[in-house]
Amino acid sequence: MFKVCIDPGHGGSDRSNRGPSCYVEADGVLAISKYLKEELESTGQFQAILTRDRDKTLTLTERGRIAARNKVDLFISQHTNAGPKGAGGTEVYYSVDIPGDRELAAKLSAAVAQVLGIQDRGAKTSESTRYPGEDYYTVIDKAQDGGVPHVLLIESAFHSNPDEERLLLQDENLRKIAQAQAKVICEFFGVQYSQQANVYIVQSGDTLWGIAQKFKTTVEEIVKLNSISNPSLIHPGQELIVGSIEVDKVQPAPQPENGDEKVRELQHILNMLHITDTNGKVLVEDGLYGPATTSAVKKFQGIAGIQVDGSAGPQTMGVIKQILAMPVTKRGSKGAVVRYIQFRVGVGIDGIFGPKTEAIVKKFQSANGLVADGIVGSKTWKELIG
Template structure:
């Protein structure tokens, strides 16, 4: 399953609640474990927590855009609660995610937390951006209250992560690595690319097929075809085209998957990809020449030719 995991907040100015416990710290601890456990169970996981944002709205938009653009089959947003209560609740955007949400809330309640149940946005409370704008089944876990002494005494990140993973998959796993970055051949293989097979390579191959029409087989084998596709992508991004997917290459991929709003004056990896996609000169600077090419691209696809790469234009660029 392709699962987008959103570790809530953790991107200033988008920060969590602080009381007896610190939401940013607690949810990061749980989230890293959830991601590692899901991957160890064979699932394809995309962390969608941004590393930089201009506002809370921008932070939320980046998370949703990454998941939608990647084609996630499930979106899981991880939070801790505050406001004078105690216990666990899970919010859903539609009935499509109720079964998994019910499993998660029951599993966490079994750890001793009060079961506050599954709540439906719009019916039981306000609409939540990440549930309202994702196109796949989505849920938001409020694991415990950071201002409840009872909840904070009971809180254990490993137990919480196991409860969430079991709720999603029906399985549990322990003793996994908590690395924060994907294990890529550039690090796990000592900088080599021969005979490397793992889940991160499969994710890399999927991204390359989507971003540069690489046409490579998604088999988890970092062979010559994958290396050539990586080098091609690196060349577009202005990186050293060595065919090794190191941190700079992954950062470029993440920047594009975030689908930032791009217009005249924008710069960076996403702009370079836009320029390559529309046939403009690739220099990473969104100037008038790029705008004109974007307008032609939009006109050819029945979009408003305003020269701004927003959500609708991004969607067409991935087709």
């Protein structure tokens, strides 16, 4: 089961972000977050955690730490945007430290833009000017620093834009946003997604024709779904099933390249090291940091005896560099490099190059036509790697 942390931005003492009419960002994104939790958990494949489920004050650091503490696979901070007059559209930010998330961010932005009928501003990063190389958004930075492998902040429309504020004031559009996000997230994790039926509560003055127009369906379809015998007899408070909101397969905003070169290089190295994904498959070197790559990184981290979080951070890359340096390793050696050697030769992994490991290394050397001296030098390393 996958774990997702959904963070409704703002709330509590932070309720100042508002639209020109009556929209309050803290309330709108809380509704989107609750709908997203419902959509994901309906698949039976996700546990969704909310950083807040009511109007509550949380610091940005606390939000990121909630995600890290729960060891989630994905953190998504929900927001709506504000900007100059006329600014509009959706955009999704990903961490400068997780370039492989660009594709996921782009798809989320495109999906939300499509269901709302607004501009897709695409996937972006925002680097701190005060701390170069770090994320500008604290909530992204803290979640990423805490080891969350996929970290995003989504801006679903501009509440400062009167036209887009009107969209955000309609509850059915907030559910559309959540459904669009859920479909992309499920696709990313390889989970089949079937949108739940939308239920509309009839308001005074409603007609079936008007409701059908609102949900882009037909009167005949609503009559059929609800077994209505007399279409003229609907009443305020009546619940009507209006079908699921379809989210077509979307094309993200154009990106400068297909996949990320650093991620592609990581995938190539993991393949060289004979680290497969959770299904025992060799990684596709596509530059996308998806579930397969995440699971392979976790496997490597477990072998190396370091923190298992699926994120190829400094500690993980440091161990990889140690291994690729192919240091002479023999009886008495200790640490992550020894653990990797033990993994490759098929002996119990404890990080200590003792007599048992030496004996198995000798067998490995003999089987590969090498001098069986029990010392892992350059020739033995070349058989272990590649």
